[in-house]
Amino acid sequence: MKNSPFLILAIAVLIALIGILSIYSSTFAKEGKFWQELFQRQISWVIFGLVCFYLISNLNYRRIWDWTYLLYFLALCFLFFVLALGVVRSGAQRWLKIAWFNFQPSDIAKLILVIFLARYFSRKSVDDINLPSSRFGVFRGLVLPFIFTAIPMGLIIEQPDLGSGLLILTSFIVMLYLTNIRLRYIFIFLLVIALASPFLWHFLHDYQKERLLVFLNPNIDPLGAGYTIIQSKIAIGSGGFFGKGWLSGTQSQLRFLPESHTDFIFATFSEQWGFLGSFILIGLYYFLIRQGILIAQRTQDAFGRLLAFGISLMLGTQVFVNIAMNLGLAPVVGLPLPLMSYGGSSVLTTFIALGILVNIDKTRSVF
Amino acid sequence: MIRIKIITILVACAFLLLIFGLIFLEVIQGNKFRALSDKNSIRLLPQSGARGKILDRDGNVIVDSKLSYDVMISPQRSGSREEALMGVSRVLKISQNDLREKIKKDYISMSVPVVIAKNIDIKKAIALEELKPDLAGVIIQPNPQRRYPYNSLAAHVIGYLNEIDRWRLTSLADYGYKTRDYVGFGGVEEKYDYYLRQEQGGLSVEVDHRGRSVRVLGFKPPKNGKDIQLTLSLKIQRIVEDYLADRKGSVIIMDPYTGEILAMASSPVFNPAVFVDRNGSSISDIFNNRDAPLINRAISGTFPPASVFKVISAVAGLETKKISLSKTFVCTGSTFIGRREFNCWSKHGEENLIQAIAHSCDSFFYKTGLLLGPLVIHDYALKFGLSKSTSFELPYEAAGFIPSSLWKKVNRFQNWYEGDTANLVIGQGDCLVTPLQVTRMMAVFANKGYLVTPYIVQRIDGKDVSVYQKKISYLGLKDSTIENIRLGLKEVVSDATGTGNVLSGLPVSVAGKTGTAQAPPGLSHAWFAGFFPFKNPKYVICVFLERGGPGYASCVLAKQIIEAMVNIGAI
Numbered sequence: 025m026k027n028s029p030f031l032i033l034a035i036a037v038l039i040a041l042i043g044i045l046s047i048y049s050s051t052f053a054k055e056g057k058f059w060q061e062l063f064q065r066q067i068s069w070v071i072f073g074l075v076c077f078y079l080i081s082n083l084n085y086r087r088i089w090d091w092t093y094l095l096y097f098l099a100l101c102f103l104f105f106v107l108a109l110g111v112v113r114s115g116a117q118r119w120l121k122i123a124w125f126n127f128q129p130s131d132i133a134k135l136i137l138v139i140f141l142a143r144y145f146s147r148k149s150v151d152d153i154n155l156p157s158s159r160f161g162v163f164r165g166l167v168l169p170f171i172f173t174a175i176p177m178g179l180i181i182e183q184p185d186l187g188s189g190l191l192i193l194t195s196f197i198v199m200l201y202l203t204n205i206r207l208r209y210i211f212i213f214l215l216v217i218a219l220a221s222p223f224l225w226h227f228l229h230d231y232q233k234e235r236l237l238v239f240l241n242p243n244i245d246p247l248g249a250g251y252t253i254i255q256s257k258i259a260i261g262s263g264g265f266f267g268k269g270w271l272s273g274t275q276s277q278l279r280f281l282p283e284s285h286t287d288f289i290f291a292t293f294s295e296q297w298g299f300l301g302s303f304i305l306i307g308l309y310y311f312l313i314r315q316g317i318l319i320a321q322r323t324q325d326a327f328g329r330l331l332a333f334g335i336s337l338m339l340g341t342q343v344f345v346n347i348a349m350n351l352g353l354a355p356v357v358g359l360p361l362p363l364m365s366y367g368g369s370s371v372l373t374t375f376i377a378l379g380i381l382v383n384i385d386k387t388r389s390v391f
Numbered sequence: 392m393i394r395i396k397i398i399t400i401l402v403a404c405a406f407l408l409l410i411f412g413l414i415f416l417e418v419i420q421g422n423k424f425r426a427l428s429d430k431n432s433i434r435l436l437p438q439s440g441a442r443g444k445i446l447d448r449d450g451n452v453i454v455d456s457k458l459s460y461d462v463m464i465s466p467q468r469s470g471s472r473e474e475a476l477m478g479v480s481r482v483l484k485i486s487q488n489d490l491r492e493k494i495k496k497d498y499i500s501m502s503v504p505v506v507i508a509k510n511i512d513i514k515k516a517i518a519l520e521e522l523k524p525d526l527a528g529v530i531i532q533p534n535p536q537r538r539y540p541y542n543s544l545a546a547h548v549i550g551y552l553n554e555i556d557r558w559r560l561t562s563l564a565d566y567g568y569k570t571r572d573y574v575g576f577g578g579v580e581e582k583y584d585y586y587l588r589q590e591q592g593g594l595s596v597e598v599d600h601r602g603r604s605v606r607v608l609g610f611k612p613p614k615n616g617k618d619i620q621l622t623l624s625l626k627i628q629r630i631v632e633d634y635l636a637d638r639k640g641s642v643i644i645m646d647p648y649t650g651e652i653l654a655m656a657s658s659p660v661f662n663p664a665v666f667v668d669r670n671g672s673s674i675s676d677i678f679n680n681r682d683a684p685l686i687n688r689a690i691s692g693t694f695p696p697a698s699v700f701k702v703i704s705a706v707a708g709l710e711t712k713k714i715s716l717s718k719t720f721v722c723t724g725s726t727f728i729g730r731r732e733f734n735c736w737s738k739h740g741e742e743n744l745i746q747a748i749a750h751s752c753d754s755f756f757y758k759t760g761l762l763l764g765p766l767v768i769h770d771y772a773l774k775f776g777l778s779k780s781t782s783f784e785l786p787y788e789a790a791g792f793i794p795s796s797l798w799k800k801v802n803r804f805q806n807w808y809e810g811d812t813a814n815l816v817i818g819q820g821d822c823l824v825t826p827l828q829v830t831r832m833m834a835v836f837a838n839k840g841y842l843v844t845p846y847i848v849q850r851i852d853g854k855d856v857s858v859y860q861k862k863i864s865y866l867g868l869k870d871s872t873i874e875n876i877r878l879g880l881k882e883v884v885s886d887a888t889g890t891g892n893v894l895s896g897l898p899v900s901v902a903g904k905t906g907t908a909q910a911p912p913g914l915s916h917a918w919f920a921g922f923f924p925f926k927n928p929k930y931v932i933c934v935f936l937e938r939g940g941p942g943y944a945s946c947v948l949a950k951q952i953i954e955a956m957v958n959i960g961a962i
Contacts, residue, residue, distance in 0.1 A: 198398070202395070204394070258424050258431065260413070260424070261416040261420050261424025261427070262421070262424040262429075264418075264421035264422075264425060265418055274432040275432070279600040280428075280431050280432065280599075294413070295428075298417060299413055299414065299418055303410065303413065306406060306409050313402060317398075333395075333398075337398065344405045348412065351409065351416060352412075352416075
C-alpha cells in the first residue's frame with residue numbers, strides 16, 4: 025500500500041461528493057434561499073477543506089509537536105469563548121460566529137486533544153521509538169492526562185454537546201490503551217467511570233436523559249424524543265435493497281426525518297440508495313480508516329504513530345457512532361458523520377486531520 | 392503488537408456490526424419500513440359521490456342528496472389538542488368546554504376519531520380545511536346526506552338510510568359493503584341500495600411532516616349512485632297522504648293494466664330525515680311507537696278482507712255455475728248454519744247476486760258458500776293471488792293467509808265445519824290479506840281478466856326496468872263472469888242503497904266493493920277497493936283504514952281522493 029495518500033484523498037473526495045449529493049437531495053425541496061444554497065456552501069467548504077488538506081499534508085507534522093501546547097491553549101480559549109458569547113442554536117451553545125460563518129470549536133478541539141495526547145505520551149526524539157508511557161505511574165499515566173482531557177471535555181459537555189464530549193473520552197481511552205499504559209490503569213479508569221456514572225447521570229440535561237432512555241425504548245415517546253430515531257429507522261428501512269432512488273426519498277424530502285442534512289445524513293443517503301449504496305459507503309469509510317491505521321502501523325516515530333492512530337480511531341469512532349445512531353443502535357448524540365454531514369467546521373477538521381495523516385505517511389517515507 | 396491487533400479487529404467488528412444493522416433494517420425489515428414510510432407520507436382524502444336520486448314518474452325529485460361535513464378529532468395527539476380545539480371552536484362558534492365534553496362523552500379509544508360537530512356547512516368546512524395544518528388531529532369528513540324535500544312523503548316507499556347493521560353486513564359484505572356504511576332500510580332504498588349507493592373515490596396525496604400536501608399521487612373520481620325513477624306520481628301521492636292524514640291505514644292507487652303503483656301511502660308515517668340528523672330521541676320515538684310507523688301497511692300489514700272477499704266468492708259461484716244471475720236467496724237478517732246463527736249486517740230480503748254485492752249481503756254469500764264448499768273458495772282465493780306475495784319489488788311484503796280444511800286439521804287438530812265456510816266466504820275468520828293484494832285482485836275486474844304484478848320502479852339510471860316486472864297472468868275467467876261482477880261493483884256505488892253510494896256524486900263513475908272487517912276488540916277495519924272510471928278504468932284504488940270503523944269511512948276517504956284527482960286533471 026504505497027499509495028495511501030492518494031487513496032485517502034480519493035476516498036475522502038468521493039465521500040464528500042456523496043455527502044453533497046445527499047445534502048442536495050434533502051434540501052432541494054425545501055423553500056427558502058438558505059436551504060437552496062446549502063449544498064453550494066457545502067461545496068465551498070469541501071473546496072476549502074481540500075486546500076487545507078493540501079497545505080497540512082505538506083507541512084511536516086513534527087512541527088505540530090512544537091505547537092501542541094499553543095494549540096491546546098487556543099482550543100481552550102475557543103471553548104471558553106463559546107461558553108461566554110457563543111451562538112445559541114437549537115438549545116445548545118456550540119457555535120462561534122466568526123466573520124460570515126458559524127464555527128463549532130468542539131470539532132477542532134477533538135483533533136487538538138488527540139494531538140495533545142499523542143505528544144504527551146511520546147518523546148520528541150524521532151529515533152527513540154519506545155514509548156515512555158509503559159513506565160508511567162498512575163499519576164503521570166492516568167491522572168494528569170485525564171485532567172488535561174477533562175477540562176476541554178467538561179467545557180464541551182457543558183455546551184451541551186454530549187456526543188463530542190464522549191468522543192473525546194473514548195479517544196482518551198483508546199490512546200491510553202495504545203500507549204502501553206498498564207492495562208490495570210485502564211481498568212481502574214473504566215471502573216471509576218462506571219461507578220461514577222449514576223452520579224454523572226444527574227448532571228445530564230433532561231433532554232440528554234430522555235435521549236438515552238429513548239434509545240433503550242424509542243416507543244416511550246414516539247412523537248417527542250423518540251421521533252427522530254423512529255423516523256430515521258423508517259427512512260433507512262424503507263430504502264430496501266436498492267433504495268428509492270436519488271431525490272425520491274420521502275422521509276428526508278418531506279421532512280419527516282429531522283436533521284436530514286446533518287446528523288441524519290446517513291439515513292437520507294440510505295433511504296435513496298438502499299442497502300447497496302449504504303454498504304458501499306460504509307465500505308469506503310472502512311477503507312479510509314483502514315488506510316489511517318496502516319499508516320500508523322508503518323510509522324516508526326512514536327508521536328507520528330500515536331497521532332495517526334488517534335486520528336484514525338477518532339474518525340472511526342465518529343463514523344461508527346453516527347451510523348449506529350442512524351440505525352438505532354446507539355443513542356442520539358449530536359455527532360456529525362465526517363465528510364458527509366453539512367457543517368463547515370466538521371468538514372474542515374476532518375480534512376485537516378486527513379492532511380496530518382497523509383503528511384505522517386509522506387514524512388515517514390523520507391526517513 | 393497485540394494491542395494494535397485488538398484495536399484493528401475491534402474496528403473491523405464495529406463496521407461489521409453496522410453492516411448487520413443495515414441488513415436487518417433494509418433487507419429483512421425493508422417491506423415493513425417501506426409501508427411505514429408510505430403511511431407517513433401518503434394520505435388518502437376520501438371523496439364521496441352522492442347517492443342516487445329518487446324521482447317520481449314525471450321526473451320530479453322525491454329524494455336527493457346534499458353534501459354535509461362532519462368534524463372529527465383524533466384523541467391521539469393530546470399535546471396539540473387544546474390548540475386544535477381552540478381553532479375549531481373559533482370557526483364553528485362552539486365553546487371549547489362543549490367540545491371537550493363531547494370528546495369525553497364519545498371517546499372510544501385512542502385511535503378512533505371522535506365526531507365533535509356534525510353537518511357543518513360548506514363555508515365552515517372550507518375554513519377549517521384551510522386551517523388544517525395548524526389543527527393537529529382534526530379530520531373533516533365530507534358526507535353526502537339524504538335530503539327529503541317533502542319530509543315524510545312516500546316515506547314507506549322510499550325507506551330510510553341508517554348505519555349498516557350486523558345482519559345486513561354479513562349478507563352484503565361480498566358486495567363491498569363495510570362497517571359504518573349507510574345503507575337503505577325498507578322501501579326502494581333497501582331494495583335498490585346497490586344501484587343507489589355511491590362509490591367512494593378519493594385523492595392520494597403525498598404530504599410532508601406537518602400534513603401539508605406536496606403533490607397529488609393519484610385520483611379516483613367518486614361515482615354518484617344511479618338515479619331511480621319510480622312509477623309513483625308525486626301529485627297523486629300528495630293528495631293521498633293529505634287526505635289519509637294521521638289516520639292509521641293505507642291507500643294504494645295502481646294502474647290496473649300494468650301494475651304501476653301511482654300512489655302508495657301508509658299511515659302513521661315517519662320522517663326519514665330524523666335518521667339523517669341522528670337525533671337519538673326522535674329515532675327511539677319511532678321505534679317505540681306502538682302504532683309501528685316504520686311498517687308499510689300497504690304491503691306488510693295483513694288484515695281480514697271481510698266483504699271485499701265476497702267478490703272472489705261471487706266469481707267462484709259464477710264460474711262453477713253453482714249460482715247464476717237469476718238465482719236469489721232471501722235474507723232474513725240471519726242464517727242458521729248447523730246450530731249456530733250467522734247474522735247479516737242488515738235484513739235485505741230477496742236478493743240476486745248483483746244486489747247482494749251492492750248491499751254486501753252476508754246471508755246470500757253464506758248460502759253461496761255452502762253451495763261452493765271451502766275448497767273451491769280457497770282455490771279461487773289463491774287464483775286471485777291471495778295467500779302468497781304479489782312479487783312486488785319492495786322488501787318485507789307479507790303473504791297473507793287463506794285458511795283451508797287441511798290447514799285447520801294439521802294446525803288446529805280440528806275439523807272444518809260449515810261455520811268456517813261461512814266465515815271464509817265473507818272474508819272473515821282466519822283470512823288475512825294485504826292492501827296490495829286487494830288492489831291487485833280488484834284490478835282483475837278493471838282490466839277484465841288478468842292479474843298484474845305491481846311494480847314501482849320504472850327506470851334505473853335511465854334504463855327502463857319495468858319490462859322485467861310486467862308479468863301478467865290471465866285467470867281464464869269467463870267474460871260474462873267479469874261483466875256481471877263489474878255490474879255488481881258498479882251497483883255498490885250507483886245503487887241508492889249500495890254500500891258505496893257515497894261515491895256516486897263524483898264526476899267519474901266509480902265501481903268497487905266495501906268491507907267492514909270485524910276485529911274485536913275495538914273498532915272494525917274499513918275497506919274500499921274499486922276502480923274508476925267505470926267504462927275505461929284508469930286507476931284501481933284500495934283504501935284501508937285500520938280500526939277506521941265501517942267501510943263507509945273508507946268510501947268517504949276514497950271519494951275525497953278521487954275528487955281531488957279529478958280536480959288536478961288526473962282523470
